[in-house]
Amino acid sequence: MVALILGLVAFVGTNKSVVLAVDGETSDIMTFGGTVEEVLAKADIQLTAADRVVPAPDTEVLDGSRIEVTTAKTVNVNVDGTGHTIQTTGSTVADLITELRVSANSSVSASLDTSLAKLSGLSISTPKTVLLVADGKSTEIETTAETVGAVLEEAGIEVGPADRLSAPARADLADGMVLKVTRVVTGTQDTVTEAVPFETRSVEDPELLEGEKQVTTAGVPGERTLVFDTVVLDGREVSRSLVSEKLSAEPVTETVAVGTKKRPAAPAPAGGTAPSGGSWAALAQCESGGNWHINTGNGYSGGLQFSVQSWLGAGGGAYAPIASEATPEQQIAVAENLRANGGWGHWPSCARKLGLL
Missing domain, CATH: 3.10.20 (Ubiquitin-like (UB roll))
Incomplete structure (x- = not known):
């Protein structure tokens, strides 16, 4: 009887009432466990490393203790x-x-x-700071949008089907990203007109003297119309391609009559016969030292020292731009034309020395 009483006292002394709360659901249990870990084991509660137990598993359990378990x-x-x-x-x-x-x-x-x-x-x-470059403006935006397309929608930026993005619309947004929208305009046509140069043709005219020229039909430039397709990026044209070309006005060919009529012989000088080749040679010797191709840059050239004006006016342009580039015979032929209108007075000093005046 004494042993039975002592055992009952021991049982009552070691048995404890504990409140056990698992994920917010509580229950009162009677236990002989000495520690939190032992109580949980006897209650068949399996813990993982991520679970949370208060108090710690090695804490001694007292009567009336509360154990809280939060499973991960x-x-x-x-x-x-x-x-x-x-x-x-x-x-x-x-x-x-x-x-x-x-x-x-x-x-x-x-x-x-x-x-x-x-x-x-x-x-x-998470919040991100993005630099948005579009339509000539740079705007720094703080956003929690997840994708490029979402931040564009948030900022009210519409992207056309031909526009270009520096990152795909579905790409994830990153902090510090610079996002550029390039506006692309295609399908615009530009019409340009340009002149078409006219051609020139020469026609022999027996009514004009040799060396003479006369425009009988004035040349008129034509006109061509070109149509281009253009590509414009952010307001700046970057390329163009020709799509059509049309001759809207034909050019008119210029016709120039070139004289073929032989020039009449120069009249004889007042003192007698027409000048001989020797007279011209003597005159050239006096004017230029006999150098038919001299050109010192003083405005006169050739053996007979023609000015550009007198050379061209007497028909020298049919041979060369200036006298020094023509042959002696050509220079004498032009000199004959010049002497026929004004006589030897075109070479006053040397003509006087040679007795031609």
Whole structure:
């Protein structure tokens, strides 16, 4: 009887009443366990490393103790496009946000008071600073948008089908990103008109003297119309391609009559016969030292020292631009034309020396 009484006293002395709370559900249990770990083992509660137990598993259990167990939950979290599998003992989305230490200004796919037990996945977009360059403006934007397309929509930027983006619209947004929208305008046509040069043809005219020319039909330039397709980037043309070409006005060919009529012989000088080749040679010897191709740059050239005006006026242009580039015979022929209108007075000093005046 004494032994029975002592055993009963021992039983009553070691038996404890403990409050056990598992994920918020409480129960009162009677236990002989000495530590929290032993109590949980006898209650058939299996713990993982991520679970939270208060007090610690090696804490001694006293009568009336309270043990709280929070089992870890697995949540699939996507942060700024990167997926993570998180083990957490938090109970709400707010707890998880705090645990992950993301910005309070982040965009979250579920309300902060949502229970993690009812949540299989969560998407979080943290605030990012983006430089948006579009339509001639650069704007710095702070946003929680997840993609390039989303931040463009948020900023009210419409992107046309031909416009270009520096990153695809579906690309994830990154902090510090520079996003450029290039406006592309195609299908615009530019019409240009340009002159078409006329041709010149020469026609022999027996009524004009040799060396003489006369325009009988004036040349008129034509006109061509060109149509181009253009490509314009941000208001600046970068390329064009010809799509059509049309001759809108034909050019008119210029006709020039060239004299073929032989010139009449020069009249004889007042003192007698027409000058001989020897007279011209003597005159050239006096004027230029007999050098028929001299050109000193003083405005006169050739053996008989023609000015450009007198050379061209007497028909020398039919042979050469200036006298020094013509043959002696050609220079004498032009000199004959000149002497026929004004006599030897065109060479007053040398003609006087040679007795031709």
